[in-house]
Amino acid sequence: MxxxxxxxxxxxxxxxxxxxxxxxxxxxxxxxxxxxxxxxxxxxxIQILPTTTPVLMAVHVSGAVQKPGVIYVARDTRIGEVIDEAGGFSVDADQDSLNLAAYVYDGQRIHVPSLTEVSVQPLEDQDESFSYPININHCSVDDLISLPGIGETKAAAIIKYREANGGFTTVEDILNVSGIGPSIFSDIKELITVK
Missing domain, CATH: 1.20.5 (Single alpha-helices involved in coiled-coils or other helix-helix interfaces)
Incomplete structure (x- = not known):
């Protein structure tokens, strides 16, 4: 076993x-x-980086500069830099007539007056009427104040927004400005343009 x-x-x-x-x-x-x-x-x-090619804007420089014409510049360019690109001021330029620190926007025309240029009318004799619609991409504070519901503070806010953002692409963009609401917009929409 x-x-x-x-x-x-x-x-x-x-x-x-x-x-x-x-x-x-x-x-x-x-x-x-x-x-x-x-x-x-x-x-x-793999990390895909955004392109660094700047978007160029066309700015027309005329008047008392060395090389007047269309200058292509990047966004966030100031008027002083555009004048430099145009060869600088000519000897007879009124250099104090422009805010050289202001930003330019696409399609802007910058005219540098000469010291010998005279205004068409003295300031006291100018007609206070404005031609409507006014272009909110090119108008002055006085033009904006002529609009219903727009005072100095709102006009300054519109100019500040325009300079910071390179202008307005549509009239509705003015609603992005602090202090401009639907009520004011309905009063001014027929009186403004961006073209």
Missing amino acids: NQSTQQQSKKESRPDLFYLALAVLFGFGVGGLILILNKRPKLEP
Whole structure:
């Protein structure tokens, strides 16, 4: 009986050895696969940067400058920089007639008067009537004050918005100005333009 027990024990241990060997091989296979996967180079995401090409604006410079004409400048350019691009002031330019620190906007015309240019009418004799519609991209504070519901504070806010944002693209853009609401807009919308 002792011999048959030994034979039976040998038969039972053979499948155990087989499964043990299979488990060891499986472990080596998984371990090798992990090593292979860890040795592959890690891919880093590609970062797409925005283009740095500035959008150019056309500004017409005329009058007492060295090279009058159309100048192409980037957004956030000031009048003084445009005058420099036009070769600077001519010797007879009235350099104090312009705010050189103001921003320009696309399609703007900058006229540099000469010292010898005279106004058509003396200031006291000028007619107070304005021609409507007024272009809110080119008008003065006085032009804006002539509009119903617009005083000095709102006119200054409109000019400030215009200079900070490169002008208005539609008349409805004036609603973005602090203090201009739908009520005022309905009163002035027929009296203003952006063209």
